[in-house]
Amino acid sequence: MSQARIIDGKALSDRIQDEVTAEVAKLKAEHGLTPGLAVVLVGEDPASQVYVRSKGERSKAAGMHSVTHRLPADVAQAELIALVEKLNADPAIHGILVQLPLPKGLDEKAVITTISPDKDVDGLHVVNAGRLSQGLPALVPCTPVGSMVMLRDVLGDNLAGKRAVVVGRSILVGRPIAQLLLQADCTVTIAHSRTVDLPAVCREADILVAAVGRPRMIQADWIKPGATVIDVGINRVPFDDPIKAAEGKTKLVGDVAYKPALQVAGAITPVPGGVGLMTVACLLQNTVTAAKRIAGLE
Numbered sequence: 001m002s003q004a005r006i007i008d009g010k011a012l013s014d015r016i017q018d019e020v021t022a023e024v025a026k027l028k029a030e031h032g033l034t035p036g037l038a039v040v041l042v043g044e045d046p047a048s049q050v051y052v053r054s055k056g057e058r059s060k061a062a063g064m065h066s067v068t069h070r071l072p073a074d075v076a077q078a079e080l081i082a083l084v085e086k087l088n089a090d091p092a093i094h095g096i097l098v099q100l101p102l103p104k105g106l107d108e109k110a111v112i113t114t115i116s117p118d119k120d121v122d123g124l125h126v127v128n129a130g131r132l133s134q135g136l137p138a139l140v141p142c143t144p145v146g147s148m149v150m151l152r153d154v155l156g157d158n159l160a161g162k163r164a165v166v167v168g169r170s171i172l173v174g175r176p177i178a179q180l181l182l183q184a185d186c187t188v189t190i191a192h193s194r195t196v197d198l199p200a201v202c203r204e205a206d207i208l209v210a211a212v213g214r215p216r217m218i219q220a221d222w223i224k225p226g227a228t229v230i231d232v233g234i235n236r237v238p239f240d241d242p243i244k245a246a247e248g249k250t251k252l253v254g255d256v257a258y259k260p261a262l263q264v265a266g267a268i269t270p271v272p273g274g275v276g277l278m279t280v281a282c283l284l285q286n287t288v289t290a291a292k293r294i295a296g297l298e
């Protein structure tokens, strides 16, 4: 079997970034509207800091207004809620993203419920999740949207009837991806930690989405030959090279054992350079969508 096609997250995300940049310029010129994104980071998790920085840089590069609020890990729940309420009321802000997971002691559900559904660019609020599940216009989580763009880059609009297996059921990724695949008329299975004979379930998949958060868990022999594999995992692991590992150096790997998978899959997303880049690009896109809806332009 020939080597899988590698789906280029850099090229696809650059295209979205360019579209967003053009749209922002147009909104500014024609409506005096500058889409604004607020990112809230609680605590000092170094991996989160990288993502938060990239979101800030990319939104500024697109001409958007961008602010990052950093709060200490021991911030009081009431103070975090008060910040979200302030951002809800701020007319310069159209998108609010609270980086998850929150440190222990903070109530994630309560924080997410506080975010105005109109500004919920992560698509986490029950209103947006419910709207998505009924096929109504919604703010849809960024990673699922980006994953669908990558999938369509391979399969075009020929998704109807395909067997899709999503491994993972989180509200940020697994569930909304399953909804989008269902909307595209795939036959969707959501697998998870209690699924019996997960390898056999995965082998049924024409489209396999790995969103478990376990480094290299999905093995090559779980993949149907020729399948399209979307690897959502972003896991930091020690280098394989013991000398580098001893220096404490780490690298990013996905939820799929990538190198062996290349020999079996028809197409696959790399990590890094795959879904992660799409997530950031789609966040900017969602912020533009939110700004337009709030301004009554859609």
Ligand SMILES: Nc1nc(=O)c2c([nH]1)NC[C@@H]1CN(c3ccc(C(=O)N[C@@H](CCC(=O)O)C(=O)O)cc3)C=[N+]21
Pocket: 048, 050, 051, 054, 097, 098, 099, 100, 101, 122, 142, 143, 172, 234, 252, 271, 272, 273, 274, 275, 276, 277, 279, 280
């Ligand atoms: N409320 C919330 N929404 C999120 O969307 C969210 C979150 N919380 N918590 C953390 C995860 C993780 N995440 C990533 C986004 C971009 C990259 C990304 O840009 N990755 C690049 C490079 C990363 C690097 O080199 O370190 C890549 O994969 O090529 C990764 C991970 C969003 N998340």
